Amino acid sequence: MTFKNKVIYQIYPKSFLDTTGNGIGDLAGIIQKLPYLSQLGVDMLWLNPIYPSPQKDNGYDISNYLEVDSLFGGMGELERLIKEAKKHQIDIMFDMVLNHVSTEHEWFQKALAGDKKYQDYFILRDEPTDWVSKFGGNAWSKFGETDQYYLHLFDKTQADLNWRNEEVREELVTVVNFWLEKGIRGLRFDVINVIGKDEVLQNNEHNDGKAEYTDKPITHDYLKELSRNSFGKYDDTITVGEMSSTTIENCVLYTQPERNELSMTFNFHHLKVDYANKEKWTIADFDFEELKELFHSWGETMSEQNGWNALFWNNHDQPRALNRFVDVKHFRETGAKMLAASIHLSRGTPFIYMGEEIGMVNPEFDSIDQYVDVESLNAFNELLETGKTEAEVLNIIKEKSRDNSRTPMQWNGDCYSGFSTGTPWLQVADNYSEINVEKELTEGSIFSFYQELIRLRKTMPLIAEGTYKGFEKKHSQVYGFIRTYQEQELLCLNNFYSEPTSIMIPDDFLEGTILVDNYSNTVLAKEQVLQPYQTLAILV
Numbered sequence: 383m384t385f386k387n388k389v390i391y392q393i394y395p396k397s398f399l400d401t402t403g404n405g406i407g408d409l410a411g412i413i414q415k416l417p418y419l420s421q422l423g424v425d426m427l428w429l430n431p432i433y434p435s436p437q438k439d440n441g442y443d444i445s446n447y448l449e450v451d452s453l454f455g456g457m458g459e460l461e462r463l464i465k466e467a468k469k470h471q472i473d474i475m476f477d478m479v480l481n482h483v484s485t486e487h488e489w490f491q492k493a494l495a496g497d498k499k500y501q502d503y504f505i506l507r508d509e510p511t512d513w514v515s516k517f518g519g520n521a522w523s524k525f526g527e528t529d530q531y532y533l534h535l536f537d538k539t540q541a542d543l544n545w546r547n548e549e550v551r552e553e554l555v556t557v558v559n560f561w562l563e564k565g566i567r568g569l570r571f572d573v574i575n576v577i578g579k580d581e582v583l584q585n586n587e588h589n590d591g592k593a594e595y596t597d598k599p600i601t602h603d604y605l606k607e608l609s610r611n612s613f614g615k616y617d618d619t620i621t622v623g624e625m626s627s628t629t630i631e632n633c634v635l636y637t638q639p640e641r642n643e644l645s646m647t648f649n650f651h652h653l654k655v656d657y658a659n660k661e662k663w664t665i666a667d668f669d670f671e672e673l674k675e676l677f678h679s680w681g682e683t684m685s686e687q688n689g690w691n692a693l694f695w696n697n698h699d700q701p702r703a704l705n706r707f708v709d710v711k712h713f714r715e716t717g718a719k720m721l722a723a724s725i726h727l728s729r730g731t732p733f734i735y736m737g738e739e740i741g742m743v744n745p746e747f748d749s750i751d752q753y754v755d756v757e758s759l760n761a762f763n764e765l766l767e768t769g770k771t772e773a774e775v776l777n778i779i780k781e782k783s784r785d786n787s788r789t790p791m792q793w794n795g796d797c798y799s800g801f802s803t804g805t806p807w808l809q810v811a812d813n814y815s816e817i818n819v820e821k822e823l824t825e826g827s828i829f830s831f832y833q834e835l836i837r838l839r840k841t842m843p844l845i846a847e848g849t850y851k852g853f854e855k856k857h858s859q860v861y862g863f864i865r866t867y868q869e870q871e872l873l874c875l876n877n878f879y880s881e882p883t884s885i886m887i888p889d890d891f892l893e894g895t896i897l898v899d900n901y902s903n904t905v906l907a908k909e910q911v912l913q914p915y916q917t918l919a920i921l922v
């Protein structure tokens with residue numbers, strides 16, 4: 383099946399729509415909004431985890447892989463969602479968190495109780511290494527009352543599974559097949575490139591162990607095996623692997639169709655271009671040179687070697703891209719469209735994160751009490767310990783917290799933005815009376831721009847399947863590329879700045895037609911002027 387003309391929409395279920403008034407979004411809420419999603423034109427909905435979970439990491443700490451948490455409406459409601467979505471030609475993508483389980487999962491509990499079989503499901507050592515967990519603190523915690531330690535690359539309530547144990551891999555095949563049999567047709571594999579750990583784990587100079595567990599050759603074997611025993615049997619299934627600190631070479635290998643690993647990969651290099659010294663908890667302007675260089679090298683290499691990228695600006699782990707890459711005060715609408723076109727016209731599968739299609743921005747919380755994410759709260763304390771003032775630390779959290787994108791969806795100008803009648807689990811952004819779906823559909827122009835981009839991908843093989851080549855790579859303001867398919871070519875130009883600029887257009891494109899533009903009345907010229915945040919795509 384070709385997935386190349388499809389567009390995927392990501393829903394953070396806790397924050398989408400609450401139909402019960404308990405302040406937490408639910409599956410009935412998603413069902414209610416299927417007509418809206420269908421109007422947008424998306425093909426698949428990726429739902430962040432909805433399994434039973436103590437919610438220490440918002441569902442990425444799973445305590446039962448084979449259930450739907452009653453918090454979201456339970457299994458019956460999921461079955462109804464799958465069925466109702468089908469009526470709109472929409473499929474459901476599940477989040478498969480197979481690197482770790484909650485320490486409340488039965489397997490970990492049995493291991494703690496002394497069951498040797500289950501102890502071998504985890505990574506236990508007599509001596510911990512000095513690795514730092516991705517959420518701060520040491521990556522090893524004491525294993526119950528024993529003298530051993532268990533590995534957790536994330537929170538201490540998320541114990542890493544031992545993929546070297548064949549029984550673990552068999553259990554996980556059962557999990558994946560269970561959901562496929564339910565009718566789930568998309569699988570998003572959480573941090574899947576860290577499942578293959580070395581046998582000997584050691585201290586190292588970076589205190590992170592990344593080299594001992596990232597993109598190991600054995601991970602490719604595990605993925606092939608998983609595919610063979612589960613999703614590879616269904617040719618209408620789309621898979622995407624979330625890759626932490628990965629390389630192009632590995633992503634080519636993960637996604638070349640003949641290797642039977644995954645359909646596509648997420649990587650995050652382009653969302654680190656505004657980190658100072660590669661550190662997340664810093665504030666810096668984005669480095670446009672680096673951004674372009676990443677887009678071009680990934681775009682071209684994947685194109686030449688037949689790999690496939692997942693394309694995205696936002697997700698539940700990232701602050702809103704509009705705040706990072708656009709002068710959002712003055713150019714929210716224009717900038718939102720430029721960012722959208724710069725990936726929707728590119729080669730790869732675009733993902734839209736809920737609210738992006740109406741130009742949602744960071745909530746600008748002003749007190750640490752408004753944040754709930756474990757990563758932000760840990761960072762807050764750690765940053766204070768480095769000697770920064772509380773105001774400085776709060777400023778950083780404000781820019782960088784994952785809660786920025788997790789605030790409730792803004793449906794209308796009613797109390798709690800129409801998300802819920804009760805107090806939301808995470809505060810609604812104050813700007814909801816300005817930015818909401820109802821307003822966007824009547825007076826805005828971002829939603830309809832997304833609709834058009836999605837329609838183009840569905841109707842033009844050039845956009846879905848064309849090759850990618852960088853254009854004018856040295857330009858100081860414009861990110862440009864050329865897509866080619868048979869006799870057709872598309873030149874896509876994106877001005878990433880609030881000042882106008884100009885760029886020379888090759889002669890053959892001067893005869894072309896404007897396919898996409900976020901300004902009106904543009905006239906093509908040899909020396910083409912691009913307005914602030916203008917996106918312009920010319921077809922020949």
Ligand code: GLC
Pocket residue numbers: 439442479536572573624698699
């Ligand atoms: C991924 C998820 C993130 C989660 C982490 C641990 O990065 O996207 O939300 O905290 O994995 O499961």
